Amino acid sequence: MSEFMTNFWAFNANTSGGQWAYVTVSWALLALTYAGYVLFLNRKFRRLKEGTVQSTEK
């Protein structure tokens, strides 16, 4: 394994590799939170949509 990757996985903040590890985690947290919330809203919307259609049919 290259020195960069060793420092990356060790989260060694004094090196470029370790710093990129923190940057990656932060950006991944942001992207996953956005994606997760959008999926949550879409699922909830689909469930409500089904409920609306059923209540109209009644």
Added chain:
Amino acid sequence: MNRRFSAVNLRRPVWLSALGGLALLGFLLGAWYGLVVSPAEATQGELYRITYIHAAAATMGLVGVIVLGVCAVLYLWLGKPIYDLYAVAAAEVSTLFLALTVFGGMIYSKPTLNAFWAWDARLTLSGIMLVLMVGYFVVRALIDDPVRAGRVSAVVALIIAAGAPLNRMATTLFRTVHPARSASIPPDLQVALLINMVAALLVFAYLFFERGRLGRLEAQLEEETSPAPQGTGGVIRV
């Protein structure tokens, strides 16, 4: 039957889809500038790339809290349930951004301050604000009557919103380890920060309106399945 809400179109409006697309493009452009184009900073090195999203999320968290405060005032003043729905939307989205600020900040804090947490004015105020936002939803869940839940939670929202300026000015009012707002940013890094700020604003706007639409659909469904409250004529009086 008097309807408290206009019927919600089940198809997403074109402008909302366009806003969602713009938000996604903004996020991708911000990631490109923040992770690829922008150079490493002189003191913090690569770690500075976290600032682009951390500062943007923190700003949107506070913007959300102010939007929540405005919706709460309008609900208490005019009594229209639509403002309560949008207050919930603002509360949910700003909680998301505040959580990103606090937890993202902890990740940023570890390599720069050598600790995940410091009992410092800015960090503590942000933590308290996040806890209060969770409290907002707890209050809503504890009260069965939707009108009363809306009014009580609007008061809670105003208390939270009143803390937003203090949080914003914490770095100038108190001695803190958190970098001040006025800290100079090199011009070539300012572009990446600006793009990520605009991207976060677009994401915030998209999520806010999408959550608002969902809230309206939820209210419409509730209205169709349960009778309107007696004696109010479908209008909530505060």
